[in-house]
Amino acid sequence: MNSSDLVIQSDSLATTQRTQIKRLPQRGDYDRTLIHQILDAGLVCHVGFVVEAQPFVIPTAYGRVGDRLYIHGSPASRMLRTLRESVEVCVTVTLLDGLVLARSAFHHSMNYRSVVIFGKAEIVEDATEKLEALKAFTEHVIPGRWVEVRPPTPQELAATLVLTLPLNEASAKVRTGPPKDDAADYELPIWAGELPLRLTPLVPVPDPQLPPDMQLPTSVQQYSQGLAEATA
Secondary structure, rough: OOOOHHHOOOOEEEOOOOOOOOOOOHHHHOEEEHHHHHHHHHHOOEEEEEOOOOEEEEEOOOOOEOEEEEEEOOOOOOHHHHHHEEEEEEEEEEEEEEEEEEEOOOEEEEEEEEEEEEEEEEOOOHHHHHHHHHHHHHHHHHOOOOOOOOOOOHHHHHHOEEEEOOOEEEEEEOOOOOOOOOHHHOOOOOEEEEEOOOOOOOOOOOOOOOOOOOOOOOOHHHHHHHHHHHHH
């Protein structure tokens, strides 16, 4: 990732007491487009909530449509059953871009992009919005996949609970660049720098029940190529 990737002109979300970055505020950003980009680049979010004074943090897949985040699952899920009661929720997404190796153990760090979202989730009742959310989930996993697969049946739609969270109260936090050592440590004969990390696809493994002549779909080919180009 180049530092220029973070220079984006757009409107910013209003800060609140919960979203105000207090620790290293210079890394904080409330730019709506940047927040969307980080969410679109991630694959898993962590949903934090409290049930009878017991906190839970659950990893789950998600999708985004405009200024709304969507999560879905079985109506029997404790997380979804709790969130549908309009409890306060905190959702986080973190992308790890690299390890930052300093000359001192104290200043070791990581380069990252993260988003924290606060709010209350709502049940998606409208059938059209629900289907659009499920499309967003699929396209978030691999763009172009929705048109290659069988769409959900009415029974599958009825068996799926979809919740939406407005992206009104959110913030991003980003660290880039080399380590920041104490002035006296720069003279030490110790290697320091960045070790970039990237998500890289391996060779696709076909389902054993596929016909032997089944071709790799376009979505999988383009996904592999896209990640390879991004990490070149």
